[in-house]
Amino acid sequence: MDSLEDLRAGKLAGAQRLKLACGLTEFPREIFQLADTLEVLDLSGNRLSSLPDELPRLQRLRILFCSDNDFTELPEVLGRCPQLEMVGFKANRIATVSGGALPAQLRWFILTDNRIDTLPDEIGRCPRLQKLMLAGNRLRTLPAGLADCRRLELLRISANHLETLPDWLLTMPRLGWLAFGGNPFCTGLEDAALAHDPIATLDWADLQAGEQLGEGASGVIQRALLRGEPPQAVAVKRFKGAVTSDGLPHSEMAACVHAGAHPNLVPALGKLADGADGAGGLVMGLIPPAFRNLAGPPSMASCTRDVYAEGTRFTPQQALSIAGGVASVATHLHARGLMHGDLYGHNILHDGEGRVLLGDFGAASFYRREDAALAAALERIELRAFGCLLEELAERCDPTPALRAGLGALVSACLNERPSSRPSFAAVEHLLADCARQLPA
Structure with a gap:
């Protein structure tokens, strides 16, 4: 993490990367001192709602993160940044995305957890687009222009308001990673899986929690003992109950439960009802340490x-x-x-x-x-x-x-x-x- 004080004192001269998270409400003009070198700018975790019209002065800027800020629209100035190829505006309040705001060199576009109900058809003018993250918005349709993004490989459209998948999406030549859970056309299947699949429903009181084993976007995994005769060592995933880059924890839990038994799956032993924090969980077999x-x-x-x-x-x-x-x-x-x-x-x-x-x-x-x-x-x-x-x-x-x-x-x-x-x-x-x-x- 860099400091605003060091930036203002000229101590970051020549920097290629800059990360500032210090409650900013305005774009620090001192960043333009790095116009000839700056390639990666991370302003996530501030209170920004706009970017300056002079942003293209950062002529080498390739990557820009502005997640967890107060933007309500995607800044138009992004479309005038000649080298910008990775843009992240996760968890803002963005409702408007205009065609003019899309950089021509865009490869990786993150708009997860916003309020977007429409994307512009001009997205099809981004021929290099490979990765598009749109989970947790209000989309009812996808723009037909997206079909022209023939290099698109990964698409996240979970937790939106989609009633169906467009036919053209299913024929995109390089699409390999697709997530669409939590939309109206499949939530009924998720609910049915959680309600009717033959897996035990356990209580948090049935578990004795141990050390944390890991943490991902959707939850925390920890070792635990499942009480019984004899007690069984297990892993417990406690879901965070928020939109992730992939979708909703509810969808993930339903999929884990419905996946069933297979030698190449970690077995799901039981589902946990919502805890005091409102988030549910899943009890799984403990993975052997050799893996x-x-x-x-x-x-x-x-x-x-x-x-x-x-x-x-x-x-x-x-x-x-x-x-x-x-x-x-x-x-x-x-x-x-x-x-x-x-x-x-x-x-x-x-x-x-x-x-x-x-x-x-x-x-x-x-x-x-x-x-x-x-x-x-x-x-x-x-x-x-x-x-x-x-x-x-x-x-x-x-x-x-x-x-x-x-x-x-x-x-x-x-x-x-x-x-x-x-x-x-x-x-x-x-x-x-x-x-x-x-x-x-």
């Missing part, structure tokens, strides 16, 4: 692709086992009318021997399996995400020439920019099994 994340989440540079630790390598057997486990659990979920929505290495745990567990259902979405065309289209979208994962695994192992050719063909099929031409997850399972049989014993 660790397959990858790290995307960086600002990689945008939609995961970041792997330097030197990460897999044997062909490990890579095929990981890919086969993920394909198997994806087949299982889609058979139950669930789209995971966040099929990424950073949401996959592995034990180093090829065994995997798929986690984080924060972006999961329900759909009606009886709508065969919709079900097939959503599965093919998720196949694109799987293709990215398979490509990352293949790049990090040393397969035989025959296996390399087989994996390359499968990656190409999953990444086909004509979604209807992609295979199903069940077909992918069989193809991976054929690849595994080619490995030496």
Whole structure:
């Protein structure tokens, strides 16, 4: 965190990054002293409601965060910033987004948790757009112009007022990560899952809380003992009860409950009623300590692709086992009318021997399996995400020439920019099994 005092004293001269969170109500003019060098500006957590018309003077500015402020409209001046490619205005009070406010170089656009009911058709004039975060707004439709954003890979439209998904969305050539839970056309399915799925309803009094294991956007996970004979060590996720970048905790809980049992899922043992803070929770099996994340989440540079630790390598057997486990659990979920929505290495745990567990259902979405065309289209979208994962695994192992050719063909099929031409997850399972049989014993 930088200080306004250091900025004013000239101590930050030449800085490429600047982060100020000190109750600002006006844009500090001293920031223009960094016009020749500043690339990343983070003004989140202040009380700003406007930006100066001179903002394009920051000629190298690529990334701008203004989350948790008091903006009621997206500033028009953003559209005149020549290098701006990542814009974040999460958790403001934005109701108006005009076409003129959209930077031409936009790649990553975050408008989560605002009051937007309409997006401009001019968004289609952002050909580089890859990642669009719109959860927690008031959208009733999506602009037809968005169909022209043919590089769009990740879309979050959960917790809006959408009555359906537009047909053109299901045919976008590179879309692989889609979340739409918490909209009117699927909330009934979520409610039914929580009301009728065969999972125990537990009370917070049934648990003896232990240390915190982790924290994510939607909740806090801690170790606990489930009282009984004998007591059982478990993990408890206490939901925060707020809109996240992916959607609503209610949708996540419903998906975890409805996912059912599978060897590559962390078992849900019970759902917890709302506590004193109004947030519910979920009791899950405790993950063995040998498991660790397959990858790290995307960086600002990689945008939609995961970041792997330097030197990460897999044997062909490990890579095929990981890919086969993920394909198997994806087949299982889609058979139950669930789209995971966040099929990424950073949401996959592995034990180093090829065994995997798929986690984080924060972006999961329900759909009606009886709508065969919709079900097939959503599965093919998720196949694109799987293709990215398979490509990352293949790049990090040393397969035989025959296996390399087989994996390359499968990656190409999953990444086909004509979604209807992609295979199903069940077909992918069989193809991976054929690849595994080619490995030496």
